[in-house]
Amino acid sequence: MYQLLKRFQSMDRRWVFLGMALAIVIPTLYPVHFPTKVDERVQSLYDRIDQLEAGDTVFVSADFDPASRPELEPFFRANLHHMFSRDVNIVIGSLWPFAPPLVTPMIEDLATQHGGVYGEDYAFLGFKLGNELAIKMIGDDILKAFPVDSRENVTADLPIMSGIRQAQDFELIVSVSAGFPGTREYVLQIQGQYDLEIASSTTAVSTPDYVPFYKAGQLFGLAGGMPGSAHYEQLVYRDYPVEGVRMMATQALDVLNLGHLYIIILIVFGNIAFFLTREVEE
Amino acid sequence: MITLPLTSVLLTATPLTATHLTAGSLIGIWVSIFLTLAIFSFLYEDNPIYKLAEHIFLGISIAIGATEIYYGVFKPNLIDKLAEGRLLSIIPLILLVMLLLKMTKKFDYMAKVPIAFIVAAFAGVKLTGEANANLMTQVAQSMPNLPEVYREHGIWSWDADGAGVFSSIFLVLGLCACLLHFYFSAKQTKSMAVVSKIGIIVLMLSFGASFGYTVMGRISLAIGRAQELLGLDKPPIDVTITSGGDPINRMSLVRMISFGTLILVIVFLAVWQKRRTQSEE
Numbered sequence: 160m161y162q163l164l165k166r167f168q169s170m171d172r173r174w175v176f177l178g179m180a181l182a183i184v185i186p187t188l189y190p191v192h193f194p195t196k197v198d199e200r201v202q203s204l205y206d207r208i209d210q211l212e213a214g215d216t217v218f219v220s221a222d223f224d225p226a227s228r229p230e231l232e233p234f235f236r237a238n239l240h241h242m243f244s245r246d247v248n249i250v251i252g253s254l255w256p257f258a259p260p261l262v263t264p265m266i267e268d269l270a271t272q273h274g275g276v277y278g279e280d281y282a283f284l285g286f287k288l289g290n291e292l293a294i295k296m297i298g299d300d301i302l303k304a305f306p307v308d309s310r311e312n313v314t315a316d317l318p319i320m321s322g323i324r325q326a327q328d329f330e331l332i333v334s335v336s337a338g339f340p341g342t343r344e345y346v347l348q349i350q351g352q353y354d355l356e357i358a359s360s361t362t363a364v365s366t367p368d369y370v371p372f373y374k375a376g377q378l379f380g381l382a383g384g385m386p387g388s389a390h391y392e393q394l395v396y397r398d399y400p401v402e403g404v405r406m407m408a409t410q411a412l413d414v415l416n417l418g419h420l421y422i423i424i425l426i427v428f429g430n431i432a433f434f435l436t437r438e439v440e441e
Numbered sequence: 442m443i444t445l446p447l448t449s450v451l452l453t454a455t456p457l458t459a460t461h462l463t464a465g466s467l468i469g470i471w472v473s474i475f476l477t478l479a480i481f482s483f484l485y486e487d488n489p490i491y492k493l494a495e496h497i498f499l500g501i502s503i504a505i506g507a508t509e510i511y512y513g514v515f516k517p518n519l520i521d522k523l524a525e526g527r528l529l530s531i532i533p534l535i536l537l538v539m540l541l542l543k544m545t546k547k548f549d550y551m552a553k554v555p556i557a558f559i560v561a562a563f564a565g566v567k568l569t570g571e572a573n574a575n576l577m578t579q580v581a582q583s584m585p586n587l588p589e590v591y592r593e594h595g596i597w598s599w600d601a602d603g604a605g606v607f608s609s610i611f612l613v614l615g616l617c618a619c620l621l622h623f624y625f626s627a628k629q630t631k632s633m634a635v636v637s638k639i640g641i642i643v644l645m646l647s648f649g650a651s652f653g654y655t656v657m658g659r660i661s662l663a664i665g666r667a668q669e670l671l672g673l674d675k676p677p678i679d680v681t682i683t684s685g686g687d688p689i690n691r692m693s694l695v696r697m698i699s700f701g702t703l704i705l706v707i708v709f710l711a712v713w714q715k716r717r718t719q720s721e722e
Contacts, residue, residue: 176484183660183667199601229665230658256509288513291566347570351578363658367651375582377574384654385661405676411664418660 161439164432175425182421186414193416200373201390204358204380207331208238213246215330216323218297220345224257227337227362233408234360234388235335236265237395240404243273243280248319250329252284252305254293254340259286259309272403277310278317285309290340291348298326298349327353331379334359342369346377360387385411462680462691474699477666478706488713490706583616585609615643670699 211217219238223231242249251266253259266283275281284305287293296304302315302324314320322328326349334357336342342359350357356379361369363384373381382391388408396406479494519537522530536555543552587606594605622640627633668674672695679688 173485179663183663184671187664187667187671187673226662229668230661256505256513286509286513288509291570295566344570347574348566351570351574363654363661366654367647371579371582375578377578384657385664386657403676405673407668407674410673411661411668414664414667415657415660418664419657422656422660 161436164436167428167432168436178425179418179421182418183414186417187410190410190413191417193413195386195390195393195412197390197394198383198387200370200381200383201387201394204360204382205241205391205394207356207358207379208241208247208333209245211242211245211247211330214248216248216250216319216328217242217331217333218301218326218329219249219251219333219335220341221251221253221258221262221335222255222341223261223335223337223362224255225261228261229407229411230362230385230388231335231337231360232265233385233406234382234391235262236269237388237392238333238335238360239266239269240273241395243269243275246280247330248279249275249281250284250319250323251282252297252301253286254288254290255337256286256288259283263309278312279319282314282317282319283309284314291344294340294344294348298353298355300325325353326355330356332357334361336361336365338362338365341365342372342378346372350377358382360391385415460678460680462682462694467682470695471698471702474670474695474702475706477670478699478702481666482706482710485710486714488710490709583613585612615639619643670695672696672699 208217219235221235223235239249251262253262263283266281269275270277270281273280284301285308287296287304289296293304302320305314308314308317326332332345332355334342334345336345336359342357342361342365345355345357349355357377358380359369359372359378360382361384366381366383366387369378369381369383372378382388385408389406389412392406392409396404476494476497479490480498482488483491519530519534523534536558539551540555541552542548543556587609590604590609591606594601597603597605597607618636618640620640621627621633622637622644629637665674672692675691678691680691680694681688682694
């Protein structure tokens, strides 16, 4: 027993990686059904967006890159689907240079599915460099921040932008944020100053930092990491399966549970092995 | 509780009409799969395939970053404005040149001016936001209105993830204990030591939660790659590779490519390992 525990402690780390690969691939191929409970923060986000009326305009800040795509793409897609299906006008911008090539196909895909007309039902203003200063500009004068959209149209000439001059003119702001600049900067720079309603979808790593913003009412909703995206998907696509839609975060949630279980087992066994072998050695 | 037919998540009803997969898309799928497996090969050992993928990633990142900065900053804010004859734009140009002088030995002191400008502007922008939205609002929220919390959630609400009077009191006491732990000018009496220990426990709980979320984030990334390698990143769709050819399920096609590439990477690693061992001998 002592030898076995000792071998377990000095096991080649590559076996741990192989175990993790299996813990991810097997449930991805053969899903196990775990019941889930929608998080209150995601429910709040969903409810507020569900209250929007046709013709309301929402600004979505797509601030993510390929590295955070698995966590945030499902939310981004579900969020656009949710708003398109309610005839809400969507204006999208980005503060991350890698976001435009990533989100443009998603936006076009969703717009085509819902018959959205560019410039009237939705618009993508493209990328704006400048981090906090860019956010300040969005707060003060969005037409100055994005003088032309991603298709080189003059932003002020787009029908969707009529009556919109600054962030305050949007009904809501949804920040899909993978880090800096993102939700935190929106809250610090313009949320309080203009009393804006902001919701956030963020990576798991950033979630603990943003929970205090939600608790303080600075965010009206928060979808954190893969579970947040999965819960939002489950609220939006209630009548799943829908043709042409794959709920990526939902299918990943089971896998996430088993991945965590694998790590917990390793931690528990590692500690047991450590303490038992130490006792024997002493 | 929401119950979803999860098996149907993987096997969605009717596949959409078959679309033609161009050679470009096919190469794109293969490159994506190859680079993913090349990066994962580092888990076995640092090797030439990993190095190749790493250098490609670095090169592309720098190229995209440089292009974005040129077209997003320099061109609209400096070059276009100078071309329009707006002479005030010379000021940022001068500051830019002064900043670049940092690389010289003789005039490096001149870089202090633009650096001071950047620091001051950054501090000005950050300070108001931090003071207003972070400090004031968060401090105010750290003092919960207990009667209101009791009315809303009672002592402890399972439905609201443990919100209630108990959690609110724990929050206030934990916050005070953490602050007292960092209060170094007080004499370390027995009672202070106890409070300080409680502060450490609360900090550990907080770090543990953050670490847990970080682990979750990393596993999520791995799942994202697994979904792509297994062809589960797109809705079920039939594709044709040759014009007028038989349609094939995209998911099956991606899995075939992934499997083939995996074999290729494993064979490469085996050969590389063998040659390395031989050369060491």
